[in-house]
Amino acid sequence: MTSITARLVRRLEHFAPLSAHERHALDDAAGTVRRFESRDDLAKQGDPVQGIFGIIDGFACRYKILPDGRRQTLAFLLPGDLCDPRTFLLSRMDHSVAALGPVEASVFAREAIQQLSMLPNLAHAMAWSALVQHSISREWLLNVGHRSSFERISHLFCEVYARLDAVGLASDQSCDVPLTQTEIADALAISPVHVNRTLMELRHTGLVSFHGKRLVIHEMAALRRAAGFNPTYLHLRRDQP
Amino acid sequence: MTSITARLVRRLEHFAPLSAHERHALDDAAGTVRRFESRDDLAKQGDPVQGIFGIIDGFACRYKILPDGRRQTLAFLLPGDLCDPRTFLLSRMDHSVAALGPVEASVFAREAIQQLSMLPNLAHAMAWSALVQHSISREWLLNVGHRSSFERISHLFCEVYARLDAVGLASDQSCDVPLTQTEIADALAISPVHVNRTLMELRHTGLVSFHGKRLVIHEMAALRRAAGFNPTYLHLRRDQP
DNA sequence: CGTAAAATTGATCTGTCTCAACGTGGGTGG
DNA sequence: CCACCCACGTTGAGACAGATCAATTTTACG
Numbered sequence: 001m002t003s004i005t006a007r008l009v010r011r012l013e014h015f016a017p018l019s020a021h022e023r024h025a026l027d028d029a030a031g032t033v034r035r036f037e038s039r040d041d042l043a044k045q046g047d048p049v050q051g052i053f054g055i056i057d058g059f060a061c062r063y064k065i066l067p068d069g070r071r072q073t074l075a076f077l078l079p080g081d082l083c084d085p086r087t088f089l090l091s092r093m094d095h096s097v098a099a100l101g102p103v104e105a106s107v108f109a110r111e112a113i114q115q116l117s118m119l120p121n122l123a124h125a126m127a128w129s130a131l132v133q134h135s136i137s138r139e140w141l142l143n144v145g146h147r148s149s150f151e152r153i154s155h156l157f158c159e160v161y162a163r164l165d166a167v168g169l170a171s172d173q174s175c176d177v178p179l180t181q182t183e184i185a186d187a188l189a190i191s192p193v194h195v196n197r198t199l200m201e202l203r204h205t206g207l208v209s210f211h212g213k214r215l216v217i218h219e220m221a222a223l224r225r226a227a228g229f230n231p232t233y234l235h236l237r238r239d240q241p
Numbered sequence: 242m243t244s245i246t247a248r249l250v251r252r253l254e255h256f257a258p259l260s261a262h263e264r265h266a267l268d269d270a271a272g273t274v275r276r277f278e279s280r281d282d283l284a285k286q287g288d289p290v291q292g293i294f295g296i297i298d299g300f301a302c303r304y305k306i307l308p309d310g311r312r313q314t315l316a317f318l319l320p321g322d323l324c325d326p327r328t329f330l331l332s333r334m335d336h337s338v339a340a341l342g343p344v345e346a347s348v349f350a351r352e353a354i355q356q357l358s359m360l361p362n363l364a365h366a367m368a369w370s371a372l373v374q375h376s377i378s379r380e381w382l383l384n385v386g387h388r389s390s391f392e393r394i395s396h397l398f399c400e401v402y403a404r405l406d407a408v409g410l411a412s413d414q415s416c417d418v419p420l421t422q423t424e425i426a427d428a429l430a431i432s433p434v435h436v437n438r439t440l441m442e443l444r445h446t447g448l449v450s451f452h453g454k455r456l457v458i459h460e461m462a463a464l465r466r467a468a469g470f471n472p473t474y475l476h477l478r479r480d481q482p
Numbered sequence: 483c484g485t486a487a488a489a490t491t492g493a494t495c496t497g498t499c500t501c502a503a504c505g506t507g508g509g510t511g512g
Numbered sequence: 513c514c515a516c517c518c519a520c521g522t523t524g525a526g527a528c529a530g531a532t533c534a535a536t537t538t539t540a541c542g
Contacts, residue, residue: 015330046473062379064379064380064383066383066387066388066469067469070387072382072383072386072387074379074382074383075379084372084375086368086369086371086372087372089256089365089368089369089372090369090372090376090476091476092473094376094379094380094473094474094476095376095379124330127327127330128327128330128331130327130371130375131325131327131328131330131331133375134325134371134374134375134378135331135335135336137375137378137379137382138303138305138315138316138335138336138378139305139335140382141313141315141378141381141382141385142305142307142313142315144382144385144386144430145313145385145430146307146311146313146430147307148529148530149529149530180487180488180489181488181489181490182487182488182489189385189386189387190530190531191530191531191532192488192489193490193491193530193531193532193533194529194530194531196488196489196490196491197490197491197530199489200490212539212540228307228308232287232333232335233335235331235332235335389497389498390497390498421519421520421521422520422521423520423521431498431499432498432499432500433520433521434498434499434500434501434522434523435497435498435499437521437522437523438498438522438523440521441522483542484541484542485540485541485542486539486540486541486542487538487539487540487541488537488538488539488540489536489537489538489539490535490536490537490538491534491535491536491537492533492534492535492536493532493533493534494531494532494533494534495530495531495532495533496528496529496530496531496532497528497529497530497531498527498528498529498530499526499527499528499529500525500526500527500528501524501525501526501527502523502524502525503522503523503524504521504522504523504524505520505521505522505523506519506520506521506522507518507519507520507521508517508518508519508520509516509517509518509519510515510516510517511514511515511516511517512513512514512515512516
């Protein structure tokens with residue numbers, strides 16, 4: 001990793017290659033890299049929008065909490081993910097963002113975003129990134145709405161693997177997924193107990209194992225079939241670099 | 242309604258007032274108004290993006306279908322709603338859009354969108370609109386993931402009322418909601434049979450009635466409480482015109 | 483090593499689904 | 513103008529995926 005924003009660049013280049021000038025602009029615009037510890041809130045529901053996060057390392061999530069304490073994870077933010085730069089148009093956050101484990105994120109200020117938006121290709125890449133995140137939200141709705149717990153977990157694993165692979169963080173059908181079973185449960189709207197049982201079932205089928213934050217996919221094709229996973233909603237480039 | 246886009250303008254002005262020039266530009270950019278009949282697809286998953294829809298009248302929806310035939314409605318498109326103009330950045334639709342009953346929609350071509358995007362205030366209003374739609378997707382995820390069927394339906398009614406009210410299509414705590422029980426079921430990931438039972442329950446509590454496409458909310462405060470509805474995620478102006 | 487968080491397992495309960503019928507209202511062709 | 517028809521709505525009975533409650537074991541880490 002030569003530059004701070006290398007991971008963001010790699011992600012954005014799934015839309016289109018960035019020129020050296022654009023890459024440098026991105027690097028200049030990125031403020032200091034901030035480090036967050038597990039469970040830190042990067043942003044809180046109801047707060048004014050302070051900055052746009054670009055995830056350098058670690059997993060974060062968007063979430064909301066119901067009055068009775070039930071929590072729904074709305075999205076995972078993975079290394080390379082850049083939040084929607086237009087979020088500054090909203091006066092307040094309608095949800096919170098938290099770190100799941102240690103996270104390094106660069107924070108783009110309003111003025112920095114304005115500068116970057118003047119570069120058409122980069123602006124398009126950031127817009128594309130936001131569109132993809134919306135597409136993922138829709139797929140999650142389908143996932144939670146109409147798939148069984150077995151399919152849901154399989155689908156999540158397929159997605160996370162594909163997204164990590166897209167930024168070079170997966171190889172050999174395996175990758176680090178620093179999520180607890182409870183965190184998976186919050187994302188998929190399944191009880192933690194049931195996540196546990198379903199994970200065992202997945203292991204017994206031999207499709208996947210997930211132990212000690214390490215995800216290993218033993219049979220990708222079969223897993224995708226079981227999950228009903230079709231990666232087109234991720235809008236990644238077909239020719240992976 | 243003096244102009245074709247009056248409803249879109251009204252919706253966008255929840256972000257900021259539009260100048261006469263901006264309103265005219267929007268009107269000029271809007272192609273012919275197209276009319277769709279119930280169940281027509283305005284756009285199909287897998288197709289190239291042909292145009293950006295602005296809903297003039299009627300309800301439409303985004304949806305996906307699972308191989309086994311189960312259908313998830315991902316969003317409702319209500320009068321005044323404008324699809325994300327940046328969708329042109331995606332090569333193909335990752336979901337379909339269909340009319341729920343007769344729909345009138347204006348279709349903006351790529352060049353028209355480019356023209357409109359040169360007007361900063363209008364471009365911001367359109368971006369804001371897209372952000373709100375993403376916010377609604379997130380709230381739906383919370384709804385489907387963690388609320389009971391009673392809460393879900395209550396929540397949907399609160400949302401639809403608020404959104405219709407925002408464009409002047411509600412009054413006296415009532416509005417036209419041209420949805421069948423099956424369509425509500427597809428949106429909330431509940432079986433049609435259970436939607437029916439839950440609607441009766443809602444009627445018996447006296448909070449809401451929903452007969453013949455007419456929604457009447459008898460006790461707004463109590464309904465919102467029962468639904469856990471907090472309208473901030475809609476990012477509407479506080480002072481309704 | 484001690485301690486707290488995370489994972490695992492068992493037993494029981496329940497909201498919602500599924501299947502299967504029947505009622506009803508509005509549109510249409512004879 | 514009426515009778516048929518079809519989509520939509522309604523109702524009942526039984527089944528089940530997943531929730532909940534309650535321990536117990538394992539792991540991570542200071």
